[in-house]
Amino acid sequence: MRKILIIGAGQAGLQLGLSLLEHDYDVTVMSARTSEEIRGGRVMSTQAMFHTALQHERDHELNLWEEQAPGIDGLGVSLAGPDGSRALDWVGRLDNRAQSVDQRIKMAGWLELFEDRGGKVVFHGVTTSDLDALTRHYELVLVAAGKGELVQLFHRNPDRSPYTSPQRALSVSYVHGGGRRPEHPDMDAVRFNAVPGVGELFVIPGLTLSGPCEIPFFEGIPGGPLDCWSDRPGPAEHWNRMRELMRQYFPWEYERFKSADLTDSQATLAGGYTPVVRHPVGTLPSGGTVLGMADVVVANDPITGQGSNNASKCAASYLDSILERGDQPFDPQWMADTFERYWSLADPVTRWTNAMLQPPPEHVMNLFGAAQENEAIRNRFVNGFDNPADFDNWFLDPVGAEEYLTQVN
Numbered sequence: 317m318r319k320i321l322i323i324g325a326g327q328a329g330l331q332l333g334l335s336l337l338e339h340d341y342d343v344t345v346m347s348a349r350t351s352e353e354i355r356g357g358r359v360m361s362t363q364a365m366f367h368t369a370l371q372h373e374r375d376h377e378l379n380l381w382e383e384q385a386p387g388i389d390g391l392g393v394s395l396a397g398p399d400g401s402r403a404l405d406w407v408g409r410l411d412n413r414a415q416s417v418d419q420r421i422k423m424a425g426w427l428e429l430f431e432d433r434g435g436k437v438v439f440h441g442v443t444t445s446d447l448d449a450l451t452r453h454y455e456l457v458l459v460a461a462g463k464g465e466l467v468q469l470f471h472r473n474p475d476r477s478p479y480t481s482p483q484r485a486l487s488v489s490y491v492h493g494g495g496r497r498p499e500h501p502d503m504d505a506v507r508f509n510a511v512p513g514v515g516e517l518f519v520i521p522g523l524t525l526s527g528p529c530e531i532p533f534f535e536g537i538p539g540g541p542l543d544c545w546s547d548r549p550g551p552a553e554h555w556n557r558m559r560e561l562m563r564q565y566f567p568w569e570y571e572r573f574k575s576a577d578l579t580d581s582q583a584t585l586a587g588g589y590t591p592v593v594r595h596p597v598g599t600l601p602s603g604g605t606v607l608g609m610a611d612v613v614v615a616n617d618p619i620t621g622q623g624s625n626n627a628s629k630c631a632a633s634y635l636d637s638i639l640e641r642g643d644q645p646f647d648p649q650w651m652a653d654t655f656e657r658y659w660s661l662a663d664p665v666t667r668w669t670n671a672m673l674q675p676p677p678e679h680v681m682n683l684f685g686a687a688q689e690n691e692a693i694r695n696r697f698v699n700g701f702d703n704p705a706d707f708d709n710w711f712l713d714p715v716g717a718e719e720y721l722t723q724v725n
């Protein structure tokens with residue numbers, strides 16, 4: 317039995333750990349927190365996941381909350397005009413349902429499932445010096461510890477990382493009691509609201525500890541009015557401030573949320589981070605090597621809601637590479653090749669996400685405008701969240717965009 321150690325009990329680490337157990341690997345996960353601490357802790361994400369990533373979970377019978385979670389059938393786009401009213405407002409339909417299950421539920425549940433299915437769990441916040449010793453006891457050590465301190469083992473790759481500072485100030489609340497959605501009362505959809513120069517407000521239907529909820533999520537442009545969380549307000553003040561900002565900048569959403577309440581005392585989150593792609597192989601002082609995965613090596617801004625999707629795709633891709641390796645050593649060249657295979661999926665996501673952080677260029681405004689009248693454009697944009705590589709030939713390319721518009725009009 318090959319011995320594999322995974323640091324980090326998140327989407328990537330647990331999905332990979334659970335899928336390796338099916339193939340008789342001896343897998344240990346080291347987690348900084350117990351399942352009870354995860355369940356009782358702060359929300360971590362908005363975690364909207366689309367079909368391809370959800371299918372990877374289904375492939376390993378990890379889709380434990382599919383029946384309870386609200387099915388997300390589309391994505392709506394609202395763009396404010398200069399007078400603050402909505403210049404654009406449309407919704408596209410997803411070919412396959414998306415969903416968002418609070419990571420507190422999912423990661424706590426998966427951690428318990430991992431132990432039930434025979435995996436070993438060690439509860440410990442791992443340090444670099446721990447890793448140095450650990451590489452001697454395992455054939456492969458994967459670092460799936462998200463954006464925490466262990467990323468320092470993996471050097472930033474400047475060729476793949478255009479940004480050197482956070483591009484958005486993030487702020488999230490999980491709430492119950494949002495009013496009826498007037499735009500499409502019969503369809504649960506993610507809403508993507510943008511105010512040029514200010515930022516974005518997403519609203520994601522999700523499942524949390526107390527049942528179905530909605531997750532308003534601000535992406536504030538640095539220095540702008542939505543970038544106001546450095547005083548770390550308590551939960552009640554956090555939600556009041558989000559509502560007040562909605563009233564000013566997204567009044568159509570404020571109408572729905574003015575009477576909504578937080579789902580629990582840990583239902584708010586604020587912060588920000590620099591989007592970065594790192595070199596995948598970390599070398600420890602003793603010469604041992606470790607392979608980074610998911611957010612450790614590719615951390616995009618959540619503006620496109622892709623990090624959990626990427627983490628799932630990374631776990632599926634690394635599983636294939638590990639299985640195909642058979643009994644051969646997991647050496648640094650294999651690690652680099654394993655990452656490049658995943659990067660072929662993450663590269664289009666990264667380019668699209670980094671583009672979405674910039675003011676929309678003219679061809680994108682033309683596409684969004686034409687989408688108001690044309691269902692095919694709406695649906696193509698929305699389904700790109702499941703298959704971001706599709707954006708290359710039209711959404712990210714002015715010439716391709718023009719050709720596409722000619723074709724569909």
Ligand SMILES: Cc1cc2nc3c(=O)[nH]c(=O)nc-3n(C[C@H](O)[C@H](O)[C@H](O)COP(=O)(O)OP(=O)(O)OC[C@H]3O[C@@H](n4cnc5c(N)ncnc54)[C@H](O)[C@@H]3O)c2cc1C
Pocket residue numbers: 323324325326327328329346347348349360361362363364365440441442443460461462463464465466486487488585609610611612618620621622623624625626627
């Ligand atoms: C505000 C916000 C909204 C988001 N919305 C979406 C969205 O809608 N859709 C989407 O797909 N993605 C979204 N994301 C991104 C997504 O949450 C992450 O990309 C995803 O969780 C990454 O998974 P991971 O397994 O790499 O890391 P994580 O989920 O961060 O898991 C890492 C785990 O490692 C543990 N850990 C850390 N350090 C150590 C250590 N030293 N020792 C042991 N354990 C350690 C952590 O406690 C954690 O459990 C969002 C992110 C944010 C911040």
